[in-house]
Amino acid sequence: MTGYASAQIGAAAASAEGEPRTGPQRRLGMEMRSVNSRFLDLSFRLPDELRSFEPTLRSLVTAKIKRGKIEVRAAIEGQDGNALPDPAPRMLQRLASVQDTVQSWLPDAAPLSVAEILRLCGAAAPTADTPADEVTQLAEAVLAALLAARAQEGVRLVAMLRSHLKLLRGLTEQAGPLVPQLVEQQRQRFMDRWREAMGLAEGSATPEAAQDRALSEATAFAIRIDVAEEVTRLESHITEIERLLTKGGEVGKRLDFLIQELHREANTLGSKSSALELTRISVDMKVLIEQMREQVQNLE
Structure with a gap:
């Protein structure tokens, strides 16, 4: 600070x-x-x-x-x-004697200036x-x-961080209800893939092969859309940051770590997103988190 x-x-x-x-x-x-x-x-x-x-x-x-x-x-x-x-007369005499000695050996040596005499005497x-x-x-x-x-600047920074945390929590709450909707959308996509797989299997593949393909598709979809864990961790990190700001003391380095974790979760949320709205939320989160990162580095 x-x-x-x-x-x-x-x-x-x-x-x-x-x-x-x-x-x-x-x-x-x-x-x-x-x-x-x-x-x-x-x-x-x-x-x-x-x-x-x-x-x-x-x-x-x-x-x-x-x-x-x-x-x-x-x-x-x-x-x-x-x-x-005030240079002492004895010191001035000593400097004059030294200067005469130097000039007797080095005739081209420049004489001492007033500034040099005052510096040497001092x-x-x-x-x-x-x-x-x-x-x-x-x-x-x-x-x-x-x-x-x-401390005065710290009060101002903490107020700014609390304001950003409030906005970040609001974005997290917006992301939560989107998860079931995304699951339903992907479930419908899975059913379409299942019907497609069964259609391809008629006369050319066994039901077991079609079932294996459908299960593989379902697993891939589930991994790709599962952002509920990221949302939960975001809420947990926000709560911990709020607790540290209330506690006070030497919390700067711990806040640095938590901000890094927030950015990681927001980035993962965006990479897994299969909906435009969730992508927008992820971008807004990262903007807020980056602003917080710059300020957290100023806190002790």
Whole structure:
């Protein structure tokens, strides 16, 4: 299921010596996105300072979500998003010395740009430690909001599935009364074949041979028109899907299987059909089932 959630909190970062840092307060922001997927696929986009929290975040997400493509992003920024770090004079002296050494050996080497100096100074500076409880607290809040968003979509999907199941059950009920009619039609066809066989048997075949042919025809007809079993299984699968939707929980994979079985029975119903009306019912069933299949893959 799809969903999106984000939140921010103030990050009370500490210096390398463990003392609170002065200056603009930093903010820890996190967002989680979820899109449809048959399996659980997690991806993380974290700054280096938060990379060590990936196992913790992964455990939090996998404990609550079993299906979907989930992307977790986090960032740490100051109140002034345009603020640039102040390079230490000692670091600048060190970079100037290194640059002079490189250019003495490689005269054609390009001098360092301002952007490169800022990047090198930032990489060499000690990183602030973000408290683990703040990261966990923020992740739990964002995850709860994401689950709420996914639940809202789940309610909509369940309502759609119930509507389709109602239509599917109606088609199944239409198919049921057609079975005796088809049997009667095929019985009449069998009697015609029987009379034909008896006519061919007069003077050229024994009654036993005619009877064997008639029995073979009757057996073939019975196998071809027997769709009562398919109708019964369709009703059973529809009832089970309705039960799972009422029960809730992690039912996505079981629903996947039941939808496959529904399609199998509807397809068999159409292949055995000897009446135009039953063929139409089979086609309408397969259209509904295919629409349900697309949505069931979004449910957890």
